[in-house]
Amino acid sequence: MVMLRKFLCSGVRDESSLGDADKWRQRRNNSFDQNRQLEEVTKERDGLKRVAVTLQRAVTQLVAYCASAEDELNRTVLAHLLGQLAAPDRSLDLDSRPSTPNQTDLNSSVVSRTKHVHFAPDLDSILVSLDEEGVVGFLQQQRDVSADIKRELEHSLRRLRDEAHELLELSARCAGRGRRESNMLESSAVQITELVQDMDNKIKICENCEIQKEMLSEVQTESAAREAALRDELQAAALRLARLLAERGPSDVIAEGYGTCAEPPAGAGACRSLDDARSPRTQLARAAHDLELALRERDDLQQQVSQRAGPNSYSDTIIKDRYL
Numbered sequence: 001m002v003m004l005r006k007f008l009c010s011g012v013r014d015e016s017s018l019g020d021a022d023k024w025r026q027r028r029n030n031s032f033d034q035n036r037q038l039e040e041v042t043k044e045r046d047g048l049k050r051v052a053v054t055l056q057r058a059v060t061q062l063v064a065y066c067a068s069a070e071d072e073l074n075r076t077v078l079a080h081l082l083g084q085l086a087a088p089d090r091s092l093d094l095d096s097r098p099s100t101p102n103q104t105d106l107n108s109s110v111v112s113r114t115k116h117v118h119f120a121p122d123l124d125s126i127l128v129s130l131d132e133e134g135v136v137g138f139l140q141q142q143r144d145v146s147a148d149i150k151r152e153l154e155h156s157l158r159r160l161r162d163e164a165h166e167l168l169e170l171s172a173r174c175a176g177r178g179r180r181e182s183n184m185l186e187s188s189a190v191q192i193t194e195l196v197q198d199m200d201n202k203i204k205i206c207e208n209c210e211i212q213k214e215m216l217s218e219v220q221t222e223s224a225a226r227e228a229a230l231r232d233e234l235q236a237a238a239l240r241l242a243r244l245l246a247e248r249g250p251s252d253v254i255a256e257g258y259g260t261c262a263e264p265p266a267g268a269g270a271c272r273s274l275d276d277a278r279s280p281r282t283q284l285a286r287a288a289h290d291l292e293l294a295l296r297e298r299d300d301l302q303q304q305v306s307q308r309a310g311p312n313s314y315s316d317t318i319i320k321d322r323y324l
Contacts, residue, residue: 023167030163034156041149216305223298230291237283 212305219301223294226294230287230294234287234291237287241284
């Protein structure tokens with residue numbers, strides 16, 4: 001009984017431990033997937049940040065390069081134009097020769113008449129638009145990514161709350177079922193104990209019945225032997241009585257002149273009393289009396305056995321059917 005209870009309890013514990021292990025494994029897989037997705041998003045964000053920094057650095061270098069190229073182009077163009085403008089002015093001066101102006105004045109006049117041409121493209125607006133669009137796009141992308149991450153996190157949290165609620169309900173149901181099963185096990189253990197006690201009592205009753213049956217069989221055997229002996233004695237007495245009656249002659253004494261003698265002699269009376277005591281009739285009556293006493297004793301024994309057996313009607317019926 002104790003082993004059965006331990007086996008049932010161990011089975012319940014194994015089932016509950018397997019269910020808890022499956023739930024823990026599922027939670028671990030979910031958390032692992034979420035962590036992996038979060039790591040991927042983080043890596044993508046870091047990569048985008050590095051790309052944005054690289055692009056900004058490249059644009060800055062392009063702006064610096066364009067500025068230096070613009071300066072170099074302006075210097076080259078100015079040098080070429082100044083050379084072409086200086087030749088006609090020198091020819092005119094040689095023809096007229098009103099005066100010989102200074103070379104410095106000539107250069108200043110040419111420079112004043114020339115315009116500084118800006119051939120470089122207007123990169124400021126491009127850079128501004130590029131920066132604004134890039135920053136806006138990057139920020140919008142970051143907002144989208146952060147919004148996606150936020151939605152994913154909210155969805156994961158909601159799913160985790162639902163799973164936690166389900167786990168709590170499942171644990172409550174398992175606890176209630178465990179209590180019910182423990183109560184059932186306790187009640188079944190009590191019932192098994194009662195059944196074992198009842199079985200022990202019935203086994204004891206059966207053992208007592210076996211003992212009483214053996215006693216009854218012995219008593220019945222003894223009674224049958226005594227009855228057979230009494231019957232043999234009765235038959236022997238009957239045979240002896242018949243033989244004595246056949247051998248015995250007439251016992252009446254006839255007196256002459258007086259009729260039948262009413263009073264026999266004293267010696268004859270004494271002999272007759274001895275003969276009556278030893279007569280087969282007396283022995284037959286004594287044997288019949290002994291037989292009746294034996295039958296009464298057998299009935300008393302059967303009644304005592306039935307009273308000892310008590311309410312075991314089944315055993316009484318078996319004994320009566322087999323031995324009576």
